[in-house]
């Protein structure tokens with residue numbers, strides 16, 4: 001099949017991208033790893049021995065970067081409906097996080113283990129219809145927030161990808177009501193033209 005102009009432009013941009021080259025050099029599975037690394041360093045999110053839930057984890061850049069910083073006592077449970085190759089210290093659940101059966105599997109895997117940090121980089125499959133994609137993206141962020149509120153330790157943290165647009169202000173309000181402090185982050189590896197940004201809730205309230 002012939003490549004479209006946009007997919008050719010995407011490929012050209014991808015192969016010349018600094019973070020793609022860096023990920024190849026340093027052995028990270030995705031350029032996205034650098035988004036978490038930058039935020040985690042700035043906000044001191046990762047520490048040895050933590051338990052983390054990584055939502056929308058494939059191909060695994062965030063889990064990989066986190067597991068390197070958690071050490072052998074750390075634990076990561078990663079969820080994605082796409083396949084993900086194994087990583088040390090990471091238990092992978094393949095399935096759709098919006099489905100009750102997948103949530104139940106995640107709950108069962110966690111058992112009574114308290115969760116220190118939830119990270120969600122979930123992005124919906126893009127339909128190309130702006131309003132639909134925005135609504136789908138916000139829905140994923142809301143489900144991740146709901147999960148965080150039931151499973152995070154008191155004082156735990158939550159990092160989530162959101163897209164600026166309809167529903168954003170309401171979601172930000174919900175975050176502010178749930179955490180002691182909420183900050184926005186746009187890491188260097190997040191493309192400037194993308195409306196994506198990250199909200200970080202620090203200190204889950206009881």
Ligand SMILES: C[S@@+](CC[C@H](N)C(=O)[O-])C[C@H]1O[C@@H](n2cnc3c(N)ncnc32)[C@H](O)[C@@H]1O
Pocket residue numbers: 029030032033055056057058059060061062063079080081082095096097098121122123124125140
């Ligand atoms: C931007 S990628 C994540 C990249 C990842 N953080 C990394 O560093 O490699 C977004 C992921 O969200 C996943 N995703 C989107 N909706 C999902 C859902 N409902 N349940 C599980 N995974 C989902 C996609 O399959 C995709 O792999």
